[in-house]
Amino acid sequence: MAAMKFIGKIWPRLYIAIAIVFFVAPLLSMARFAFQRIPMISLGKDNLFKRWTIDGLLTTLRDPEFSHSLSVSLKVAFFTVLVLLFLMVPTTLWVHLSAPRWRGVVETVTILPYVVPPIALVVGVSGTYRSIAPWFLASNYSLVPFYAILAMPFTFRSLDVGIKALDLRTLVDAAKSLGASSSRVMWNVLLPNLRTSLINAAFLTFTVVLGEFTIASLLLKRTLPMYMAEAQGSEPQGALGLGLLILVLTTILFTLVSIIRKKDSTSINVKNINVGMVP
Amino acid sequence: MALAGISSLGQSDPKGGSHTRTPLQRFQLPVKFKPIGLIPFFGFVGLFLVWPAFSLFRLAIQPTKNSDISAMREAITGDYLDSFIYTIKLSLLTALLGVLLGSLLAASVLRIERPKWFRNFMTSFAGVAANLGGIPLAFAFIAALGTQGLITKMIDYFGVNLSDAGFRISNFAGITIVYLYFQIPLMFLIMVPAFNGLRAAWSEAAASLGAAPWQYWRYVGLPLLTPALLGGFLLLFSNAFSAYATAYALSSGGARLVPVQIRFFLQGNTITGKDNLGYALAAWMIIIMLITMTGYLFVRRRAEKWQQ
Known part of the structure; x- marks a missing residue:
């Protein structure tokens, strides 16, 4: 025993x-x-x-091809986050405020990107856009909408959870009854209260875009993972060093996000705001 | 920040006199216009996801040149069928092992109460590892278990030669081990909240009624965990099934996995007149994912209903 x-x-x-x-x-x-x-x-x-x-890594970091691919990846990541938030924040708010009966439909649609694997998506994309709008696929920024699609499931979930934690109706009605305009409600009431969800979604999207390989490689875009895959042949030490560096940076980013999340978890509720407004 | 923003609203808004218009009504549309705000969302998804996916099916069922069977049929015969079986087997195996080992890891980590930071550390690490994939992961395993890998060499030192034993980082066993690197943490992240949902009172109640620990797990614990285990299994399956970058980098593009095969058709370096096959393979992938994700949604709905 x-x-x-x-x-x-x-x-x-x-x-x-x-x-x-x-x-x-x-x-x-x-x-x-x-x-x-x-x-x-x-x-x-x-x-x-x-x-x-660390010479191998330094050689790679000095390579102009590297800085070019990094800047492509960073630009695409930035615009993906922007497009995604501009699309998903109003949509999620609208679902909760005006069309709660559509929540199930919207949620199901946001899971669709899991049904279409990236490799299948990119095959479909080249089967359609290549003949209709070749100029679109020629641009590096053609990655943006597809990356936004890939990031949609967890972005919706993050925002949905954040909004559910708020008493949205009360917040909006309170602000409105005090005379705030719709844009003011958005910028001064809703967005500050959703900042944890927003930061969460933005960081996750950012890391997903920086690591995405499938779509970029099949659309022949020179992003960071593409550069790494090619550098493995010519400068393997540098390529692996770069891979490790990216892993370390991603880990730091994730840790920061989880710290922000923990710090904020007490401040997102209506009770605090009511207390603040009593005097 | 939020507090400051909100408490200043009442005093500093210049047009504070909107008391005459009822603000609540101003914000509400008649019922039939409610979905109007969702048009950009549905438009975006339609344009960049649904349309490409549907075109894929349209292109896949078009009659093929120089062939009497459609591409959809050809994609599930011969070598292509073997590829699908290979991919499904790999996905099933990594999902099963991931469910088992990931759940065990979650149970083990939850047993350890001190030091306090340990649990958070493991959760953060799992968050990183579950999202790890693609090129860096393949690099790490080539450096560890490739023919010139560090671990390969260490095992060789103890008298076991991996490559003589038929092991390659790019074959079935190799890819399975690499995929477990993200499958186990993903299952860990699914199971931690599930285990936390089991209340201590339930095991105490079972014990006070005379149940042995195994009886508690058999009749109380396991049935309660079933939705999480089943949902996790389906999620892990689809995760492995749709993975591409890791397998591609491990095998330098030579893996027999369906996603890696599709690449050949898109680049067009195959026999002419078979372009449709690429579309058909992708279409079959979507069909399999559709079945898996429908199962996942069903399990999750059931679990949510039970929780309320």
């Missing part, structure tokens, strides 16, 4: 330890490959800590 108890106490720790090894080992291997100038064959105990360098 005591042995059973001991096993019951020890197995979760053991299992977690194994899981951590599984998740960390590939990253460490990646780091070694990227930053150590010793081929695998001659790696042994005696030279394990020798010839570590």
Whole structure:
């Protein structure tokens, strides 16, 4: 019985330890490959800590092709976030304020991007737009609407959850009865209250766009992941170093978002606002 | 910020005298105009998602040149059928293993109460790992388990040669291991709230009525977790089924997975007159995803109904 108890106490720790090894080992291997100038064959105990360098990564970062692909990716990501929020914030608010009966329909439609895998979407896109509007697919910004589609499911969910946490009707009616115009209600009441949802959706969209490969590669756009995939052949150390750098930056971004989310979770409710308005 | 914005509304609005117009009415439209605000949304989705998806089906059922069977039929025969079976098998296996190992990980992490930051750390990490995919993930595993990988070399040191054993990072076993890297964390993220939803009072009640721990799990815990497990399984399946970038980078474009096969048709480096096959393969992918996601929505609706 005591042995059973001991096993019951020890197995979760053991299992977690194994899981951590599984998740960390590939990253460490990646780091070694990227930053150590010793081929695998001659790696042994005696030279394990020798010839570590970040030259490969630096070469890649200095490559003009890299900065070009980075700027393409950043621009596309920025406009995707913009388009997505301009489309989804009014839509979600409208669903909650004016057409609650349509919520189910809208929610189902926002899940549709999961039904059409990116590879199928891009095949359909080139089957339609290539013949009708070749100028559209020629532009780097043709990625924007399709990336907005990919980010739609979690953006809607994030906004929907944020709005449900508010007493939307009361907020709007209160602001209106105090004489605020519709745009003022939007900018001074609704958007500040939804900022956690907005930041959440924006950051997630940003990271998704920066990592997206399928659509960019089939539409032949020179985005960051495309650059990495090609650099693997010419400058493998730099490519892997860049991959690792992006992973680290993404992790930091995610951690920031979760910190913001935690800090904010107390301030999003109507009660606080009422208290603030009593005097 | 929100507080400041709202408390200033009452005092500083210059046209504060809108008491004559009732503001509530000003904001409401007659019922039949209600969906009007949704037109941009439906228009956007129609233009950039529904239209391309439907055209795909239209192009796929067009009669093919030099062939008496339609592309839709040809896409599920011979090598293409094998590709579909291969992809579905891989997706089923990674989903099953992901459900099992991810749920176990969630249960284990929830058992550990101290240090307090550990649980948050694991959740944040799972959030990153579940979204990891594509090129960097493939790079990491090539560096670890590729023929010249660090782990390959370490295992070789202990006398097991992976490539002699038939293991390649780009074959079935290899892709399965790589996909687990994002499948397990995804299931972890699904199961943590599900486990948290089980109240301590229920297991105490079962125990006080004389139930053994296994009886509690068999008759109370597991039935309550079923929607999360089933929904998670379907989500993981579709996640693996539609993945492309990782498999492409692992195999340098040579994998037998359907998504990787489609690429050949889009680039047009195949026998002429078979362009429709690319559309047909994509159309079949959508059909399989449609079935999976319908199942997922059904499970989720049932779970939501039960929670209310």
